[in-house]
Amino acid sequence: MSNRVLMKGNEVIAEAAVRAGCRHYFGYPITPQTEVMHYMATRMAEVNGTMLQAESEVAAINMVYGAAAAGARVMTTSSSPGISLKQEGISYIAGAELPAVVVNVVRSGPGLGGILPAQGDYFQATKGGGHGDYRNIVLAPASIQELYELTVEAFNLSDRYRMLTMILGDGALGQMMEPVEFRDVEPIENVAKPWALTGRKGRSEHNTVTSIYIEADVMEAFNNKLQAKYAKVTENEIRVECVDCEEPEIILTAFGLVSRICRNVMQLAAKEGIKVGLIRPITLWPFPSQTYAEIAAKPSVKAFLDLELNCGQMVEDVRLAVNGAKPVHFHGRTGGNLPTQHEILEHIRTLAGRNA
Amino acid sequence: MPQNFFCNLPDRSLQGKPARITLFVGAYGSGKSEVSVNFAIWLAHHVKQPGQKVVLCDLDTINPYYRSADARAILTREGIELIAPIYANTNIEVPAVPAAIFSVFDNESILAVLDIGGEDLGARVVGSLRDRMAGQDIALNVVVNPYRPATDTPEGIQMTVDALAAAAGLQLHGIVDNANLLELDNQPHLIDTLPIVARASQLTGLPLLFATTLGRNELLIQAFERLAAVAKESPAALAATKLPILTMTRSIHYPTDPFALV
Incomplete structure (x- = not known):
């Protein structure tokens, strides 16, 4: 029997995340990506993970913040209007330098829009969306096989740079089916997270995850540090x-x-x-x-x-x-x-x- | 009286006199809509008598995408009437059971195919129509694609069948083997996975009614002959080699299939 299975884009996002070591998924249903949550409901139970349907998109992204701060591999998914709701949390995640994966299965807009495929969230994904000087790594897959590979890679990139990585798909990519082979793209990285909030464990100082800096010079130094990191990502991670x-x-x-x-x-x-x-x-x-x-x-x-x-x-x-x-x-x-x-x-x- | 299919050797094409109303249920993404559309076309070509008409009912209340209403142009060309929710294939997501569905129970000159939504959630629609179906000549068939993750083992298929039967509240009639990876030549895939589906047929006690293929039937016949030559020890595999074949045309995708990988 072939090693390939026939899967829908949304199912592959969920399966790829689990295979990448994601054990925490927080979401809120919205067409055309609700199958991610549906699949996670069964799959997370099999791997002793957490699938939680939050009370809103805002709650879900803040749960992502919490899990990421504790060092977990964590993901949320939504579609355009839901991603808009998550923008405050996304900015906070960038400000706190937390690794997390967010998937946007884009539908047509603006406003409530429609459930059919679109790419109208390019500006939002690449130019900010939330407030402040920050960047997300944004990946754009073109097939279900690549959706698998880039979802796994999104977790690796997030951990490596302590950044939010966004998968920018569309309603067709989420809904369509293609054969996919779950080959090992590259060994799943286990990046040490000495900064994570996992208890003091005998250290003299406790870890802090924050995006608030009281003094102007300290805030500016932090912004400069972020920009230096973004320059390094630009140098190392461009794919075309x-x-x-x-x-x-x-x-x-x-x-x-x-x-x-x-x-x-x-x-x-x-x-x-x-x-x-x-x-x-x-x-x-x-x-x-x-x-x-x-x-x-x-x-x-x-x-x-x-x-x-x-x-x-x-x-x-x-x-x-x-x-x-x-x-x-x-x-x-x-x-x-x-x-x-x-x-x-x-x-x-x-x-x-x-x-x- | 539910259908009793057989194949017309040597081309193995699907023959027989099906029930007046055929329902297709299955796991999410098993290919129910594609099988429903092609089965309706088969009815129109091979079963329909003068004075009868074929009606396809899109009763998918689960997913607004990739549904049998997408095949409206093909169905119209084949003289098949489509009953679908009024908002099917629009930007509005209100999947509902259209009232026109009741005509297929009342009008005995209709040969009907009912395309039911995926999973046990989708099959609940069948439960809601149970009273109307009492005493009718119906067959509730389950579509299986062993390349889908939940139905890639005999036990997985059995679990799916049990959940669907419970939600529908009706006895299932048989299994349709729709093994494919959405590629034109599914024959090797069908042959590779026949043992899984044949075993599931044994486990569930449901007969394997027919298999589907896209395009070139003759390759499948050759493959079945090779399989028969090596399957002498296995009654299940041998029976599977006598499976009737529904040759299908893909009808449910974007009109020009613009994403086809070249």
Whole structure:
């Protein structure tokens, strides 16, 4: 029998977390990600862990804060409006330098929005969302297999940098099924957490987890320390996939599932003699700016076409990275709609000057 | 009288006279909706008599996504009537049992397929219709995909079957083997896992009614013949090699399947 099983994205998020050593899950149901909690209800009982349905998203994220402060591997998941509710807690977690994993299975917005897939939370995920000068590591998987691998990696990154890592998915990735193999991505790291609140244990000083600093200079020194850490993450942890970027005419760029539509369109364009490449950021923060700059400098590249399920969010980072070297165009769909292969191909033909 | 399926050798395609009303229940994500849509198409092609019509009822109250109402265009083309909650496939999540469902119990010229939501929670809908189904010619079938985590062992399938039967409040009629990894050629997967499903059939006392395949039936026939050659010691495996096959077309996904991995 094959080692693969057929699983839904939301189930894989939960299974990956358990396999990564997560034993505490706090959540509150919201479509399209409620299956994470459903799966956790059974699975956490099997591994002697805790699955708790909190009274609200605000309560759930503060339970995450508590468990993370005690050194546990902990996760919460939600969808867009629920992630908005968690933002205060996310900022506090960043301020207290706590490792935690938060998954956003994005639905369409703003407001209550709809239950269909969207990518309108890019700004919120990568530019803050909560208050203050902080960053989250943001990972954007494009398949169920990658969702497994990046969820495991999210726990490793969080522990390594004492940061919150967010998985930014979408309603389709959460709901769709694909074969997945639970191979060991890399040995699950056991990062020592001497800072955790596990009792004084004979030490002369007790540990403190806080995000309040009374004196301006101390607060500024802490901010500088955070920024130094974020610079180190930017130096070490950027992940990006480039496809057919050797000598392309047009560069498509997209994150998550939209990149898969792009891959199909690239084949259609090749049949028409248009060389199309793809840049897919896997880390949305830190953003792979250098990759964009290098490819923009290639003489063969005429233009960039950024595709998103929103009104134009990542395209701002693409434009900063390309820095005027080549034109950057945008193609977005919202409301839960997806761009068709045909409409993307039409856009490519126009940019390549191949319209009859 | 519930259905008595058989296969038309040598092509093994599904034959027989099914019950007037066929219900498909199963674990979450077992493929109930895809099997329901394709079974309704099979009814329309092979069973329907003049004066009869085929009706597919989307009674999934569990999940607003990937439901049989997604196949509306295909069903219309096949002349199959769809009864679905009014908000199916919109941004509004109010899964409810449509009142039109009662017509299938009252109108004896209808051949009906009822696609029930996943898990025991979904199967409670069957319990709520139990009074209307009393004395009717119905068959309650359970769809199993042994590549799904909860039903990847005979014991797992047995537990699932017990929970579904309890929630539905009705005796289950038989098992449909929908072994697949959502790939076109599921034949090796079906053959690999037949022993699991055949054993589950023994444990539950429910007959294995038919299996499903996508696309190329002839590969499956060859695989069954190879299996039969080595399965002589195992009555369960040998019986499984005589399993009728419902050849299916995928109907429930995004219209252009834009995410297909190339």
